[in-house]
Amino acid sequence: MHPSLLRQADFRWFFTGQLVSLLGTSMAPVALAFAVLNASGSTGDLGVVLAARMLPMLVFLLVGGATADRFPRRTVLVAANLGSALTQGAVAGLLLTGHYSLPLVAALEFLNGVLAAFTTPALRGVVPQLVGQARVRQANSLLGSMRNATKIFGPSLSGVLVVAVGGGPAIAFDALTYLIAVGCLARLSLTDPLPAAEGARTTSLLTDIRDGWREFRRIPWLWPVSATFCLMNLVQTGTWQILGPELTKQVSGEATWGFVLSARGLGLLVMSALMYRLAVEHLLRLGQLMSALGALPLLALGARLHTPWLIAAAFVAGLGSSVCAIGWDTSLQEHVPTRLLSRVSSCDDLLSYVAIPIGQLGVGPLASAFGGFRVTTATGIVYVAAALLPLASPAVRRLPHAHRARAGQPEPVRVG
Numbered sequence: 001m002h003p004s005l006l007r008q009a010d011f012r013w014f015f016t017g018q019l020v021s022l023l024g025t026s027m028a029p030v031a032l033a034f035a036v037l038n039a040s041g042s043t044g045d046l047g048v049v050l051a052a053r054m055l056p057m058l059v060f061l062l063v064g065g066a067t068a069d070r071f072p073r074r075t076v077l078v079a080a081n082l083g084s085a086l087t088q089g090a091v092a093g094l095l096l097t098g099h100y101s102l103p104l105v106a107a108l109e110f111l112n113g114v115l116a117a118f119t120t121p122a123l124r125g126v127v128p129q130l131v132g133q134a135r136v137r138q139a140n141s142l143l144g145s146m147r148n149a150t151k152i153f154g155p156s157l158s159g160v161l162v163v164a165v166g167g168g169p170a171i172a173f174d175a176l177t178y179l180i181a182v183g184c185l186a187r188l189s190l191t192d193p194l195p196a197a198e199g200a201r202t203t204s205l206l207t208d209i210r211d212g213w214r215e216f217r218r219i220p221w222l223w224p225v226s227a228t229f230c231l232m233n234l235v236q237t238g239t240w241q242i243l244g245p246e247l248t249k250q251v252s253g254e255a256t257w258g259f260v261l262s263a264r265g266l267g268l269l270v271m272s273a274l275m276y277r278l279a280v281e282h283l284l285r286l287g288q289l290m291s292a293l294g295a296l297p298l299l300a301l302g303a304r305l306h307t308p309w310l311i312a313a314a315f316v317a318g319l320g321s322s323v324c325a326i327g328w329d330t331s332l333q334e335h336v337p338t339r340l341l342s343r344v345s346s347c348d349d350l351l352s353y354v355a356i357p358i359g360q361l362g363v364g365p366l367a368s369a370f371g372g373f374r375v376t377t378a379t380g381i382v383y384v385a386a387a388l389l390p391l392a393s394p395a396v397r398r399l400p401h402a403h404r405a406r407a408g409q410p411e412p413v414r415v416g
Helices: 009-040 043-059 061-070 073-096 102-131 133-165 167-186 195-200 205-218 222-252 256-274 283-302 307-335 338-353 356-370 372-392
Strands: none
Touching (some): 009 043, 009 102, 009 133, 009 167, 043 061, 043 102, 061 102, 061 205, 061 338, 073 102, 073 167, 102 133, 102 307, 133 167, 133 256, 133 307, 205 222, 222 256, 222 283, 222 307, 222 338, 222 356, 256 307, 283 307, 283 372, 307 338
8 A cells, every 4th residue: 555645755845835835826816916906096007917927927838848847847946936935025025115116016927927937837747756657646636635725715814814914914925935835845855857858958948849849739639638728718717707706796696706716616625635536547538528517607607597506516617627637637747758748738838828818808898799698608608518529539538547556555436
């Protein structure tokens, strides 16, 4: 029987660092929003600040992925977290001293976005190095449980801090979490570069990016699912973030939206915990099937269903989204060569996220033209179709889960 992953020193330090860092990250949007609004009194300023962080993250993702494959991922993560601590600390300093300036805050958040572009691919690539490919599903389940718990408690904790002490101290806490993460990551024993990385340094960074993109296009099950995520994010993210609160208020009252978000977070948390022991023959296939459940809250809103049904739909959607996320991360980590994993992951992230701003900008005019409830119903239908479309590909349907339970392990439930 394998010992618990948390008994492994490297994974325990990594898990602790991620727990602290993600708690601060989940608190930061609430704190930053109120801090900027209180300092400037302008929603326009807030839009500029949020865009200043989002755009460079998209622009530099491919560079971040190539860097994480070229150099030791521990070094990349330590440097990125240290930079994030400095930039967030500077934002907190401006707010705490009453020297708020839109150009300065936007510039600091721009740097934060650049650093995030280096962090995300390195995080996905480092997990197989820490636990071995045989245990990546369990590692992703534990990390998913922790990540989803921070999404539930972080925003609430941030709201309490903002009310009690203001947005500046809450952002200062976020900066502190990055420093704690640096301390934890520095304890990892992954000091040697990947074997392929030494040879990679004789090539240019642009060549590395091209190699990652070529590998991304070569894998027959990968790019269809990633393109699907692009379409799903296009229709869902803006609709949920922008129309969701307003339509929920019209149907069930203002307080219901908070319960809906909590229910979805609870579904994410419950399923990520179950996935630790759930062995699946075709994990990617199950993830795509379950991802279609993410449309239920949109369809419930479009049908003007009241509070109990909407909360139940959000909970079930959380269950499905959790299986999809864990299945996708595990499939990448099991089937993509480790030396290319961060680059391929960055291509996936870029394609998946690039449509989000388009959806956010387009949903308002569509709702004005056709009505919010109709748009929400239509996006739910498109979301389901997009989630199921990759299953037409045999490469997606038949991709095996690379590692089964070994003799001596507790017998897991088998699905799919």
